[in-house]
Amino acid sequence: MTATLQKARRVEMPPVSGGMEHEGPSRFRLAVRAYVRDKAAVVALIVLVLVVLAAMLAPFLTPYSPTEGSASERLQGIGTPGHPLGLDGQGRDVLSRILYGGRNSLVAGVVPVVVVFPIALTIGLLAGYAKGRVGEVLMRILDVIFAFPLVLLAIAIAAVFGAGLGNVMIAVGITLVPYLARVAYTATVQETGKDYVEAARAAGATVPQILWRELLPNVVSPLVVYATTLCGLTIVVTAGLSFLGIGVVPPTPDWGIMTSDGGKVLLEGYVYLAAIPGTVILIVSLAFNLIGDGLRDALDPRKQTS
């Protein structure tokens, strides 16, 4: 009776796509289908792809240099002929600086997460599988790192290394290791307790086999979701380090530096110069967060419907 009711309910649900129910779609396809259903996540992905393309194709999209301007034309507002986003305090085209700046800001925000990802994954897997003393010691060390607000630790390490795109990425990367490792650790501990791991062990699988073949696929998904959301944060943080003068070095264009430059002429009434780059940072950060949310639901088997 209950089973029939459930079936009836399932029939009432609007079909997601036609005629695929009995073909046993792959996990990947299920995830894609679940992701596509989240409109906000789809829009966010499109926006992010466009921003990345715009940054990559900057030389084809704007004829102006991002670093050289003419002093005679400084501080022209939005809508100036030939310069849709105006000119900054040094007479540089704001749109060009946004486009070229995207290269540095996106790289500085995303590369640390990508580079640290496998390191943190390995730490989390090993410590999570070993549990006991090793896991305990690791978690106590992480507790100490978590005593520092993320931004503060990034600032402190960046301050020690000195300014520069590479140094900022190192500083932020180091800061992120414990955050990602903790997620991988928690996921590993949860998975280790499950039957399939026990079954693999009983079947005589070696520890590396259990770690990399059995546990890894199940630990990676929550970590990918978290890393995506984390990119939304690192974009803001790395631009913030540039804003403070311990990130990308001027005159290299960067959204954080542009916000800081805009701040310098803010009191003269030129609010748009700070407003524009900050808005771009906000949009990209929000896009990463929405994509992360979408991925979380897409990779959650309970929310996938075939």
Place this chain on the structure above:
Amino acid sequence: MTALITRRVVSTLLVLLGVSVVVFLLVQLVPGDPARVILGQNATPAAIAEVRQALGLDKPIVVQFMDYLGGLLRGDLGTSLIVNSPVIDIVLPRFMNTLILAGAALIICVGVGVPLGLLAAKKQYSVFDRASMFISMTGASVPVYWMALLLIGFFGLTLGWFPTSGMYDSREPGGLPDLLLHLVLPAVAAALVPLAVIARMTRSVTLEVLEQDYVRTLRASGLPESTILWRHALRNALPQIVTVIGLQVGYLLGGVIFVEVVFGWPGLGGQLYTSISQRDMPTIQAGVLFIAVVFVAVNLLADISVGVLDPRSRKQAVA
């Protein structure tokens, strides 16, 4: 309850010990020999050896750390490389100013974020719920330095309602009312991001509680929805909300650093910014240490409050 507090305090002390190790190691990360950094590239080996000895750099690293820790416990944080006065004298007054700003921001976060999340949960899927959750989703992505500049631009310049910089009027400082007037914009700027996260988390925690069986029983017994929310659901959601608030203080303190720089607020963040540009390591260390200690202390308080609010967590903690 005493057992819980003792355990928490002991583990907090261990964390603080670890924090002091990290802060001490920061200096070790500085590329190159600190003595050479101080004296410049053309210093003679003899002069460098002398400075190394004066700074204790010739001792083994463990001894250096013990010296540093001993200094910390006596309130000696070293001497500034720039102003030649004890770091503690520079940092302590600024620490108080940071507490004022962070405290005001925290009041805004909790005072607005928690009720917002509760109301959104109460009216789940309503226009209010969707609107407030969209705003708080966006709010959580806002770069705080940008928000600070926009607040200055709009409320400081365009409307002229609030002063745009400092803690008191520089020409005629006017006591508490003057301070409060200067506090509004920086506190709002620093509060925004954690407020957004607190509102979202409050909503999801409350929704979880509202889905539990005992709430259904309360509804069935005919209690009005608002009584269920404020008297019964809130009580069960509160421990989790307090934990979230404790963790969000980290973001709040991180944001405060930027806000102080933008608003010229004479606190630890502003000092950190100045010291970094001067490469004044002892002062940087002290600033980082103080901010971390505040964060640790807040989380200790949050942990203990959770123990008070939720008897179940007490049992878990002792077991």
